[in-house]
Amino acid sequence: MANLDFYFSPGACSLATHIALEETGAAFNPKPTYTRKGQTRTPEYLALNPKGKVPVLVIDGKVLTENTAILTWLNRTYPNAKLLPAGDALKEAEALAFVAWCASGVHPVLGRFFGPQNFTDLPDSADNVKTLATKANAANFAIIEKALSGGKDWLFGDWSVADGYIFVFFNWATKLGLDVSAYPNYAKHFERMQKRAAVQRATAREAEALAAMDKAA
Numbered sequence: 001m002a003n004l005d006f007y008f009s010p011g012a013c014s015l016a017t018h019i020a021l022e023e024t025g026a027a028f029n030p031k032p033t034y035t036r037k038g039q040t041r042t043p044e045y046l047a048l049n050p051k052g053k054v055p056v057l058v059i060d061g062k063v064l065t066e067n068t069a070i071l072t073w074l075n076r077t078y079p080n081a082k083l084l085p086a087g088d089a090l091k092e093a094e095a096l097a098f099v100a101w102c103a104s105g106v107h108p109v110l111g112r113f114f115g116p117q118n119f120t121d122l123p124d125s126a127d128n129v130k131t132l133a134t135k136a137n138a139a140n141f142a143i144i145e146k147a148l149s150g151g152k153d154w155l156f157g158d159w160s161v162a163d164g165y166i167f168v169f170f171n172w173a174t175k176l177g178l179d180v181s182a183y184p185n186y187a188k189h190f191e192r193m194q195k196r197a198a199v200q201r202a203t204a205r206e207a208e209a210l211a212a213m214d215k216a217a
């Protein structure tokens with residue numbers, strides 16, 4: 001059994017990995033690291049991950065970053081958890097393509113809402129960044145909505161880490177107050193996800209970590 005240290009920030013994209021870890025049933029050491037408190041930018045953290053980001057999974061002392069890579073490692077290491085479609089290389093690759101798009105396509109667009117100042121330094125232009133991000137996000141959410149059409153419970157037949165990843169984005173969209181009324185399949189998927197035991201364990205741990213950090217502030 002590998003020793004696993006898991007660095008996450010409550011509510012951040014690391015929740016996709018957090019859910020997957022819970023789905024494996026593997027024991028791990030949670031290391032809450034709050035991005036908004038600059039805890040991913042300390043010299044100690046940057047020594048661990050020079051990108052200054054969560055998630056990080058330290059596996060027997062070896063550092064692995066990036067949701068896509070960590071999810072792939074978890075799938076290989078805990079095959080019984082069936083984190084990606086098994087027994088069909090193409091189906092597995094399709095699910096991985098979806099995961100890669102979550103990281104490279106969906107996440108960066110939503111990231112513009114959290115830090116519009118990183119995308120423009122023109123005066124009074126933050127709202128323009130958000131307006132453009134709203135449009136780009138709607139196009140991404142429409143793709144997810146279509147992928148969930150036809151009465152599907154999950155994106156790729158059985159539950160996969162792609163489902164865990166899109167859960168993070170719907171959560172962000174509702175917290176940001178974005179209009180999600182055009183995505184009924186996605187909304188139902190979000191409700192379905194909330195009923196999964198692994199999701200409940202991960203979100204409860206993140207809520208506890210957030211409360212502890214707020215208390216310490």
Ligand SMILES: N[C@@H](CCC(=O)N[C@@H](CS)C(=O)NCC(=O)O)C(=O)O
Pocket residue numbers: 009012013014035040041052053054055065066067068103
């Ligand atoms: N491509 C990375 C993105 C990681 C990322 O952007 N994480 C954000 C949280 S959602 C972060 O740690 N931000 C802290 C910062 O930039 O200071 C992945 O998928 O793991």
